Amino acid sequence: MRIGHGFDVHQLTVDRPLIIGGVHIPHEQGLKGHSDADVLLHAVSDALLGAVGEGDIGKHFPDNDPAFKDADSSKLLKHVFQIVKDKGYCLGNADCTILAEKPKMAPYIEDMRVVIADLAEADKELVNVKATTTEKLGFTGRQEGIAAHAVVLLQPRS
Numbered sequence: 001m002r003i004g005h006g007f008d009v010h011q012l013t014v015d016r017p018l019i020i021g022g023v024h025i026p027h028e029q030g031l032k033g034h035s036d037a038d039v040l041l042h043a044v045s046d047a048l049l050g051a052v053g054e055g056d057i058g059k060h061f062p063d064n065d066p067a068f069k070d071a072d073s074s075k076l077l078k079h080v081f082q083i084v085k086d087k088g089y090c091l092g093n094a095d096c097t098i099l100a101e102k103p104k105m106a107p108y109i110e111d112m113r114v115v116i117a118d119l120a121e122a123d124k125e126l127v128n129v130k131a132t133t134t135e136k137l138g139f140t141g142r143q144e145g146i147a148a149h150a151v152v153l154l155q156p157r158s
C-alpha cells in the first residue's frame with residue numbers, strides 16, 4: 001500500500017471560468033493558472049505522484065511548457081493515473097477537501113466524484129470530495145483564491 005498527499009492553490013480572477021474537479025461552476029470569478037487551473041484535480045494529481053514517488057505535477061507538466069497552456073487538467077490526471085497503473089498500483093480510496101468561501105460546492109460534488117472516479121477507472125464510492133469555507137479568514141476567506149487538499153491510498157493491482 002502507498003499513501004500520498006497533495007495540496008494546491010490558485011488565485012481567483014475575473015477573466016477566467018471556474019473549473020473544479022472537472023466541473024464548470026457558474027461564478028463571477030475563475031481560477032488563474034497556466035492550465036485550466038483546476039485546483040482539485042491538481043491536488044489529486046500531486047497526491048498520486050507523491051504516493052508512487054514520482055515528484056509532483058510541475059515535474060511532469062512544466063508551467064513554462066506551451067503544451068500545457070490552458071490544458072484540460074482531467075487529461076493531465078488521466079496521464080498521472082496511467083503512471084500509477086504502470087507502477088503496479090490502483091486507487092484504494094481518495095479523500096479531498098476544497099477550501100472556498102464561495103461559491104457553494106455542494107451542488108457539484110457528486111459530479112466531481114464521478115469525474116475523478118472515471119479517470120481512476122474506480123467506483124465513485126472510493127472518491128470522497130468535500131468543501132469548507134475558512135470562515136472568512138485568510139486568502140480563501142477573502143476570496144482571493146481557492147485551495148484543495150487530497151489524500152490518496154493506493155493498493156497493488158491484482
Ligand SMILES: Nc1ccn([C@@H]2O[C@H](COP(=O)(O)O)[C@@H](O)[C@H]2O)c(=O)n1
Binds near residue numbers: 101102105106107
Ligand atoms: N464553498 C463551500 C463551502 C462549504 N460548503 C458546504 O457547507 C458546509 C459548511 O461549511 P463551513 O465552512 O461553514 O463549515 C460544508 O460542510 C459543506 O458541506 C460548500 O458546499 N461549499
Ligand SMILES: C[C@@]1(CO)OP(=O)(O)OP(=O)(O)OC[C@H]1O
Binds near residue numbers: 009034057061064068
Ligand atoms: C498544471 C501546470 C501546467 O500547466 O500549471 P498551472 O495551471 O499553473 O498549475 P500549478 O498547480 O501551478 O502546477 C503545475 C503546472 O505545471
